[in-house]
Amino acid sequence: MKSKLLSTFSMLRVLMVAALTVFCVSCDKTETTDSTGFILYYMGVTDIGPGLSYDLQAPAYKGSAPYDFTITNITLDEETFSNDENFVINTETGAIAIQNTGAMASGLYSISVGCYSNGKFFEFKDAVQVNMLLAAPEGVTIEPDKIIVVNQDEEKWAETSAQVTTEKDKHISILRYAIAQDESKPYLQYFDVTSTGKIIIKEGVTEDQLIAGEEYTLSLKLTTKVGDHMFADAVTFKVVSKPRKLVYSLNQTDYDLFEARLAGESSIPQLKGGKEDLKFAIKSINPEISGFSINEENGQISLPENHEVPANKDLIYSFTITVSNSYGSADFESVYAAKVTDYVKPIDPDKFSYTTQDLYQLGGELTAERNPGFEGDAVEFSFAEENTDEEILAHKKNEIIKVDDGNGTITIANNHTLSAGSHEIKVKVTNMKNKEGIIKSLSVNVLENPNYFTYIDWGNNIEHEVQSNQNINIATVKTQNELYRNQFRFIHRVDVTSEYEVKGSDIKDDNAIFNYTIVSRFGGEKTDKFSKTEIDSNNGKITMGDTPLGSSFEGGILLIKVTVTNATQPKAPAFVRNIPIFFNTPKVDSKPYILNGEEKKGNQTMICTPFVIKANPKTGKCSNFTTQIIGANKSTPIKCNGIYDMPKDKFVWEYYGPFTYCNFDNNDSHKNSTPLNGSSKADELLYQVWENCSTVTKTKKDPMRYYNEQGTPNITDLNKKACYLDQDEVKLVVIPDKIKGKDNQYAYGAMLAQLRYNIKNDIMDALKATTDNPSNPVFPLIIWFDETYEGN
Structure with a gap:
C-alpha cells in the first residue's frame, strides 16, 4: 500500500510508528484523495486482552478539519461484526473508546470510520485494527x-x-x-x-x-x-539508583532572578534516581548567605516575603544541593544559581507575540523566535496546556517540537510529520509577577512538499498471465499497477531488454528536477551482474550493457536513488527515495511435468507472478501470488509450450539457499547479507535474523525451512522460524517480529534465495538433486520486507 521513504523519509517511517504513534490509513470515499488531500491519522492498536479497556485518541488529519465522526463498519477476521457498544466513537473528536471487552471473541477487529470535511463525506476503510487476544x-x-x-x-x-x-x-x-x-x-x-x-x-x-x-x-x-x-x-x-542527575529550569540563562523583599521560588527540579525516601537539602551557598530555603520533599528553592537578602546586580549565588534516597546520596555542586535584584519587571502581554511561519513537510524545519520588543524579567516559557491539536501534542511528547524555557524560541525538527494546513502552537510565559501566565500562539502554515513522490516507474513485462504458445516476454507495460511495478522476467536470461526509460511517476509539478544514481547492483552471490549497467542522471534511462544479468539464474536488483528538487520552490526540502528494479531469470531445465494428468518429458521451470512478494516483518502479512509450472524451449525468443498441472498432492518445494539480502534504506546495522558463508558479520541483517531464531550455526537453513534434514515437516516451534514455504496452500508464511535487527528496527529490503521443487511428492529427492533428477534450482520469489505494508 505504501512504499518506504528513504534517506529523509526513512526517519518518518520510524516516527510514524514509534514516536508519533500514528499511522496513515488509505481511504475509499465519496471524493477522491487527489482532489482534496484529506487523510486521517489514527494511532494503531495492536494487542489487547479481554476485560481491558482502551481509549484511542482523536485522529490527526491532513486537510480541512473533520467533524461528525461515525463508525461505518466493523469486521472480525474479515466477517461482519455487530457492534454492541464495544467500540464507541466521539462524534465531535473521532476518539474511540474500546470497552466491555470481557465477552468479546478473539481475533482481528477492523474498524472503518466516516466523517465530514469541508462539506464532503469521507469513509476510511479499516482505519483502526484491534487484535483481541484470548x-x-x-x-x-x-x-x-x-x-x-x-x-x-x-x-x-x-x-x-x-x-x-x-x-x-x-x-x-x-x-x-x-x-x-x-x-x-x-x-x-x-x-x-x-x-x-x-x-x-x-x-x-x-x-x-x-x-x-x-x-x-x-x-x-x-x-x-x-x-x-x-x-x-x-x-x-x-x-x-542513588541520585544521579539533578536539573533546575532557570528563568535566566545562567540563574534565577529574585526581587528584593518579595517572595519567589525556583522550578521543581528533575531528578534521575530512585524516588523512595527522597530528601533534598542545601549543603552550601557560595558566597555564603542566609534566607534561602529548600523544600525537603521536592527540591524547590525559595525566598520568603520580606526576605533580607540584599539586591546586587553583580552577585550570583551558587548552590550545592545534597539529595538522598533509599539507595544512597549525592552532592550536586553548582547545580543551581540565583541573583537578587531591586526590581523584576512584569510581563507586558501586548509585547509578546510570534509571526506566522511557513513550514514544508518531509524535511522542513523551523526556528521561530518571539518578536522584538518583549518586556518582562525572570521569565519562564513553556508549552501551554491549552494546546489541543493532537498532532502538535504528539510532536511535543516526542520532542520534535520544543520550546526554549529561557527565551521562548520554538523549534520544529526536520523529521516532523505535521499534516498540511494551519497549526497553532501555544506558548505560556510566567514570572513571579505573572504567575497565571500570558499565552500567545505561533501559527504555522504547513505546506505540502512539491518534491514528494511515492513511485518512479520503469514499467514491467509480467503483468498479464503467461499464455500457452505466447512469447514469455510480454511487451505490454502498465505503469499504474503497483503490484507489478518495476518487475522484469527473462526466462533463461533470453531477450533481456537493453534499455529502460522512465514511464512515469506521481510527481505532478512540471518544475520538478530529477537526479538518478545507482546505489546498489545486487545479484545475490554473483558479482558480475550489472557490472556495465549505467543510468542517465538527468532522465533515468538505464542502459544494461553487454552482460546485464551475469552468468547465473538468480536474477538481481538495481537500487536507484532518486532525488527531486524544484526549480520554482528552491526552499522546499529535496526529497529522496530509493527505488528497486527487480529482475527474475528462472532457469529452464529438462524435467518431467504433468499435462492433463499425464507425465511428459520436456523443458520446464517454475514461475511466480508477481515474483516480488511484499511482506510485513512486524505483522507477517504477505501479498498474494500465483505459482505455475511452465514448459519452454531455450531458443530465441523463448516460447511457452504450455502451463502445466501442479497437483498439490504431488508438488513439493523448499528453500535450498543461499539466502541473500539487499538493504533498501540507510541503516548501517542492516547491511547486505549472505549468512551462509564464512564471511558473515554481525552487522549483516540476515545474520541478526538467524540470531533472532536462536540459530547458533549460521550455515543452518532452519529459520527458512519447512522440512528438517530428514524431510519431515518441522514447524511446531515457530520461535525458531523467520518464514517458510507452506506446502498445502502453496504460499509464503512470515513469522511476525523475527525479521529485524538488534536495533529493534524491522527489515526494509529484499531477500533472494534458491529453492527446489518436484512434482513427485518427494522432498528428499528434490533436495538431493541427483543426476537423474536435477531438481532444477530456481529463484522464483523475491521477498520485499516493509513494515508499512498493510495487506492487499
Whole structure:
C-alpha cells in the first residue's frame, strides 16, 4: 500500500510508528484523495486482552478539519461484526473508546470510520485494527516477581531479567513468547523475550534510555496451540539508583532572578534516581548567605516575603544541593544559581507575540523566535496546556517540537510529520509577577512538499498471465499497477531488454528536477551482474550493457536513488527515495511435468507472478501470488509450450539457499547479507535474523525451512522460524517480529534465495538433486520486507 521513504523519509517511517504513534490509513470515499488531500491519522492498536479497556485518541488529519465522526463498519477476521457498544466513537473528536471487552471473541477487529470535511463525506476503510487476544492461560506466572527492581548502581544492572513459568498441574504448552505491542509505549523497544520465556533488557540499552526513577510495564503475547493469549501487565521493571542527575529550569540563562523583599521560588527540579525516601537539602551557598530555603520533599528553592537578602546586580549565588534516597546520596555542586535584584519587571502581554511561519513537510524545519520588543524579567516559557491539536501534542511528547524555557524560541525538527494546513502552537510565559501566565500562539502554515513522490516507474513485462504458445516476454507495460511495478522476467536470461526509460511517476509539478544514481547492483552471490549497467542522471534511462544479468539464474536488483528538487520552490526540502528494479531469470531445465494428468518429458521451470512478494516483518502479512509450472524451449525468443498441472498432492518445494539480502534504506546495522558463508558479520541483517531464531550455526537453513534434514515437516516451534514455504496452500508464511535487527528496527529490503521443487511428492529427492533428477534450482520469489505494508 505504501512504499518506504528513504534517506529523509526513512526517519518518518520510524516516527510514524514509534514516536508519533500514528499511522496513515488509505481511504475509499465519496471524493477522491487527489482532489482534496484529506487523510486521517489514527494511532494503531495492536494487542489487547479481554476485560481491558482502551481509549484511542482523536485522529490527526491532513486537510480541512473533520467533524461528525461515525463508525461505518466493523469486521472480525474479515466477517461482519455487530457492534454492541464495544467500540464507541466521539462524534465531535473521532476518539474511540474500546470497552466491555470481557465477552468479546478473539481475533482481528477492523474498524472503518466516516466523517465530514469541508462539506464532503469521507469513509476510511479499516482505519483502526484491534487484535483481541484470548485470556491468559491458567498457571502462568512471573518469577521472581511481577515487580522487577533494576538497580543501575550495580555493574550488571542491564542483565536483570524475569522468567515466565507454568505450574506443573496446570501446565500448558507455550509455543512462542512475544511482548504485546502497544504503540503508546515506545519503551517496549528496549525489552525482549526469549524463546524460553525469559524477559530481558536488550543488549546495549543505556541509562539514558531506561531512566532511574521510572517504571516500565510490559504485557506479553503467549502463543499456544489454540491461539494467542494476552498476559496483561505481566511484569514491571522498576528502575532505581542513588541520585544521579539533578536539573533546575532557570528563568535566566545562567540563574534565577529574585526581587528584593518579595517572595519567589525556583522550578521543581528533575531528578534521575530512585524516588523512595527522597530528601533534598542545601549543603552550601557560595558566597555564603542566609534566607534561602529548600523544600525537603521536592527540591524547590525559595525566598520568603520580606526576605533580607540584599539586591546586587553583580552577585550570583551558587548552590550545592545534597539529595538522598533509599539507595544512597549525592552532592550536586553548582547545580543551581540565583541573583537578587531591586526590581523584576512584569510581563507586558501586548509585547509578546510570534509571526506566522511557513513550514514544508518531509524535511522542513523551523526556528521561530518571539518578536522584538518583549518586556518582562525572570521569565519562564513553556508549552501551554491549552494546546489541543493532537498532532502538535504528539510532536511535543516526542520532542520534535520544543520550546526554549529561557527565551521562548520554538523549534520544529526536520523529521516532523505535521499534516498540511494551519497549526497553532501555544506558548505560556510566567514570572513571579505573572504567575497565571500570558499565552500567545505561533501559527504555522504547513505546506505540502512539491518534491514528494511515492513511485518512479520503469514499467514491467509480467503483468498479464503467461499464455500457452505466447512469447514469455510480454511487451505490454502498465505503469499504474503497483503490484507489478518495476518487475522484469527473462526466462533463461533470453531477450533481456537493453534499455529502460522512465514511464512515469506521481510527481505532478512540471518544475520538478530529477537526479538518478545507482546505489546498489545486487545479484545475490554473483558479482558480475550489472557490472556495465549505467543510468542517465538527468532522465533515468538505464542502459544494461553487454552482460546485464551475469552468468547465473538468480536474477538481481538495481537500487536507484532518486532525488527531486524544484526549480520554482528552491526552499522546499529535496526529497529522496530509493527505488528497486527487480529482475527474475528462472532457469529452464529438462524435467518431467504433468499435462492433463499425464507425465511428459520436456523443458520446464517454475514461475511466480508477481515474483516480488511484499511482506510485513512486524505483522507477517504477505501479498498474494500465483505459482505455475511452465514448459519452454531455450531458443530465441523463448516460447511457452504450455502451463502445466501442479497437483498439490504431488508438488513439493523448499528453500535450498543461499539466502541473500539487499538493504533498501540507510541503516548501517542492516547491511547486505549472505549468512551462509564464512564471511558473515554481525552487522549483516540476515545474520541478526538467524540470531533472532536462536540459530547458533549460521550455515543452518532452519529459520527458512519447512522440512528438517530428514524431510519431515518441522514447524511446531515457530520461535525458531523467520518464514517458510507452506506446502498445502502453496504460499509464503512470515513469522511476525523475527525479521529485524538488534536495533529493534524491522527489515526494509529484499531477500533472494534458491529453492527446489518436484512434482513427485518427494522432498528428499528434490533436495538431493541427483543426476537423474536435477531438481532444477530456481529463484522464483523475491521477498520485499516493509513494515508499512498493510495487506492487499
